[in-house]
Amino acid sequence: MADKCCGTNNEMKTMEDQNSCCSSQKSVNGIAVTATNSSCCSSTDNDGIPGPMDCCNNEVEKTSNNGPSVTEAEKIEYRIYGMDCPSCALTIEKGLNRLNDIQEAKVNYNTAKLQIIGSNALSLDRVENEIQKLGFSAEPLIEKSNIRTYDVLGMDCSSCAKSIENHLHTVPAVNSVTVNFSTGKMKVEHENSVDDIISEVAKIGFKASPIRKSSDTRDTTNNNQGYGLIAFSGILIALGFIGSYSGVSAFITTILYSIAIVVSGYKPVRSAYYAVKSGSLDMNVLMSAAVIGAALIGEWFEGATVVWLFALGNALQTRSIEQTRSSIRNLMDLAPSEAWVLIGSDMVKKPVEEVSVGQIIVIKPGDRIPLDGEIIEGETSVDQAPITGESIPVDKSAGDSVYAGTINESGSIEVKVTRLVEDTSLSKIIHLVEEAQEQKAPTQAFVDKFASIYTPIVFVLALAVIVLPPLFGFGTWGEWFYKGLALLVVACPCALVISTPVAIVSAIGNAAKNGVLIKGGTFLEKAGAIDAIAFDKTGTLTEGKPKVSDIITLTTSEDELISLAFTLENHSTHPIAKAIVEYAEDSGVQAKSGKSFKNIVGKGVQAIINGEFHYAGNIKLFEEMNVPIHHVRTQVEHLQTQGKTVVMIGTEHEIMGIISVADTIRSTTVKALHGLKQVGVNQLVMLTGDNEGTAKVISKESSINRYFAELLPEDKVDAIHQLQKEGHEVAMVGDGINDAPALATADLGIAMGGAGTDTAMETADIVLMADNLEKLPHTVKLSRKALTIIKQNIWFSLIVKFIALTLIFPGWLTLWMAVLSDTGAALIVILNSLRLLRE
Template sequence: MDEYKLQGLTCGNCAREMEEEINKLENGEGSKILYNSSKMMLSKGVDMQKVEKILSSDGAVILKEHDDAHGHDHVHTNSSTMKILLGISTIIFLAAIYVDTQWNNPVPVIMYLTAAATSGYSTFIKGVKNLLKFKFNIDTLMTIALIGAFSIGEWKEGTLVAILFGVNELLEGMGMEKARKSMEELLKVAPKEAILIDGDQERVVPISSLHAGDLVLVKSGQKIPSDGIVATGKSSVNEAAITGEAMPVEKEPNEKVFGGSINNEGVLKVRILKEYKDSSLAKILHLVEEAQETKTPTEQFINKFARYYTPLIMIISVLVMVVPPLLMNGDWGAWFYQGLAVLIVGCPCALILSSPIAIVSGIARNAKNGILIKGGVFLEQLGKIDTIAFDKTGTLTKGHPYVEQMVVYDEERFFRIAGSIEKTSSHPIAKAVMEKINDENISYTEPEEINTISGQGVSAIIDGKKFKVGNEKSIDFSLPKKHREDIQSLKDNGYTLVIVSDDEKVLGLFGITDEIREESKEIIGNLYLAGIRNTVMLTGDHNMTAEKVAKQVGLTDYYANLLPDEKVLKIKELTSQGKVAMVGDGINDAPALATADLGIAMGKGTDSAIETADIVLMQDHLGKLPSAITIAKKVNKIIKVNITLALGLKLIALLLTIPGLLTLWIAILSDMGATILVTLISLTIMLGEKRNAA
């Protein structure tokens, strides 16, 4: 399969239809158009001229390689042009209504036609082409509806339909522009180059050229290019891009490292075990791309609806025009009039508005609460969620280490020595220790000499005596039973250890953990009140820490020691049991965010998680999530009411065709009446915000 990037792909249903046409071409079987990522997977040997012709029927083109960097500029320009055209069309439409009430002449008609052409010319052109091919979709119905409305003199109605359909297309295009940009932002986190050690020489090479067995040099602050094993050197490595954990992991020879993780200090030589395309980070990025192409139940319903709705309306209209005159000696002119009225009734204006206005109102109200929802389908999904899965670090916890437990054996020297040594370090754990020591108002002694011992900690000479601050590996003497028991107790309770010692004994212990957000427990309780049945934590941390956090905040379940692909599998397992939302803030969460029915990111998390997610909590906490769910449930309820009203009024109007009582005025009233009702009902969503503000 050859992969191509597309530009101008703005309609999911059209993408499906073009894919079907390409599959009918010689050698075209198996070709795919990926609407969400705006890509095309094309089988070998397909006639490219025919493919380009099919794409051009919906305004899509293959993006050339040299135009790739400007792809989003083109999309942005197109949406800006569409906004301008819709604005001009609306102004002309409103002016035509005013002129229509003042003078009885052809000027208003010309203005209505101008407004309709300005906003709906692309739909009309597509619809005419579809009619010539006997291809029936929403564009075809809209075109016939416009012709029908104008042919019976309903200029205002036809123009309004054209404008509203243009707005709908604009909103869809803008949503997809954001979704596609998120994919490109995610890809930027991948390392681009590596320092390859070739004999006695070092040279910078693209990571795509690395092979298993190559030896690379990774300096302090650089990304490890692919999964491998440490050949020489010791350092702490930030694996947050893979595991999501804030705590750096100490690495020494023969220990494995992940591609995409960052070397904090020192120099490492890493033996590559996998090509980058097979690395953990590459798999994460692939999982995100794959998950974004998975169709939601809502998308599947829309595709099926689009296949049957338009032909059904057209068939009913033709039957109304033809059957009574042929079988019941009806008047051809009268029943043709009735058939045109059916087209007006069949105009999907109220149906189109039954959902968007309610959704826009819900999105606007949530935006005022600091919750960014990227599209209507995500708001609808939020109202259906019954299970929420949380990442731990940075979501339920604050995402930075702090001292929660201490065991002090030598009060006189413990804080003073620890502070004197750790104040010189920028290591996250050192900062956590210093925050605790600063609370004690301890005066420090300036070290006479200080050395970093990779993989162990730091040693220093203070007042002529050697001291160490580090992990268990920094201790090179026998410990008393009490000390061993205290160390084991802290480890069993999920703490990272910092041991302060001299050459003969331990002065004390710091138990480091990630601080739980103060609001987490209350928010979890509020989520249950909002109708959420299950709250689950998915974390790469070890079991004791996970259990501790889950109990403290009141979660129904937790799963520990999970890598990103294992989080994805767990999300898939949960989605088989209900509607699942995933809340996270790191790139390691991105595949799970994309795989879940709904992805929710913390506002100050990584760009990849935010861009991949469907909903962003801008306050960087979960405080407003319960209210967002309540609003979403109200939106879903109103959408159901709106659809019932829109279809119900149209059904009543259609039933009037049986005795031949349907008139254009009744047809227009059923459509416009339904439109007004669904609009007013949808706007009630905003009333709650006004009452809250009052």
């Protein structure tokens, strides 16, 4: 068999091997991209059996001595700056999709992220230039790759950059390198350490230093420059206005207004030009048409005021919206970029990307924990609020887990790293929240569809207003041209389309800050509509582990009874035995000396203590030994009806006492359930596999409305169905593993204890990061507040639009009032949504 592209040394490759050869990672201009070919590995050999392909039907070039060639599709992500409404995202998409090398461009307004799938000839500079033409700026995102960015000092011409590239290409551990002389930045994809790269660069006379974290300084700078230009044009308009009333010639005031129009209008007009070329009808197009039209009919003051108000409104909108997106960036900044690694007896400071699983890191008091791990030395208390939302620090000692981004409050600790930086709980939270913010809620999808139909209709209507009335003799061309321009400005539904996404992003960011992961706008809206919540009992409403609840002494003292029970149960691994041992240890009671320990299967344990056999077990054990129990039977049965497990302590002749063990209700449960009733969730249901007695006791203690007892996992699904048939919108709260079927069946699945639990994060729609219910009322309240604000925004936007439209035809709506109604409404909608950040 001939050597094929997916095989070497004439070896037959499996289909899995072939598939993997046709999906690879490479670098374009220093950015990690994924390369795939969907037609790969689909060919067969002459005998009809799938085998190595003829290089994917020539769609991928054969491997050469220079390494594998680049495959067809590659994915690159950018952060976009400057978008102030979803129509901006559409403009960028259309503009980029015209480029030959781009197969698909998707912009998510909520997260300000652009994803491009393009050919191997794709130039990142070309992409960034195209985005700048449209009036925005872009920054490539590098995630989960071996690419690092360095500052390089000492370069004095572009040939220096080429020399660095050529030298690093000779290093086997370097996969790709690009050096940009103008920015002084070097991007390297390498397998060796940062120190090795710095050393290699130093060999040819330059100094390199790694850039730890990207910053948003460029965006801030742009915003500051924008405010300067807005202020300058505002002064020009003010001078022109004052001059027109103080005898200054009309020519001079017109010059001042025209300069103001050019200064404030350059960016929107340029963006409008490229938007029209891409077939997009956004606010820049409408506003530019209005300003140019105003100038043509001699309304220079109107035109200057319109474009100035538009520029100011956009700047304020952009600044406000960045606050909603900052919740994710704040999460990213929680974990430090470096860690103190213990190597032998020395501590070495390393970037977190270079720390491996199994290495020991040292965290000093007051420092943030850089990586997930397990404490192997030291005791401390850790503020886990950034991850779980818990307000009280948690005590930690050897064997306990700690999470990246949390704060070491007191003692110095040594931690064994259990997860790489890209796999930490914090990284997963960031990823989940970004995914959630990228999903459109049903309301947002409807509004976007409405706007896409509404805007072209009103645009055509504006043209009709300009042309038809004067054509049929109703008024002058100038009069109707002005009214048509006002209608153009009012046409863009900016406030309407921004009404939902900003509220959703704000609410999801707020929830994440409080230790609650909401996986999308759909689930946020569902949470606001929930009127019944079903809870798993064990581990959700209760602690999930038994504790001693009652001690009844008969022929001895309480301490003596606990000491005997401690001695008997200390050799057992049963959860009930562990509960008794833990209680004895906490009470400071000492165990006695015993021997001949024996486990009596299904009944209890025995041992010789003080020369006599003693027993700890259930009522059946003592009945078989004919020990008199008639005087305690009533007490035993009473405890059992309360859902408690009874352990009797005694000898072959008498019952010395009774200890009952029960799964106790969580300290936060009652408060959480009361909070849910206060926010309007009145139907609280418990689902449990325990008996009727236990269910009844727990429901009474926790103020549960109703319960379903003695359920198997499939029975819990039936219980959810029953609640839904009764007309309830049902949420199910469980641990995300045993309750998976019920979580999937409910209208909304809520998992407990997401910190460090992959399954909980994956299975549920909402994850409570702390292992308790205290954040649930806040989540429901936040969701309902979000729904209320979304409705407020939509109605406000529509009413303002309707009023503006009705004022056009009597001639009462001027151009500057039209732009104020649109950009002003959008700004009010944004500010209203930002209230969700402070809930």
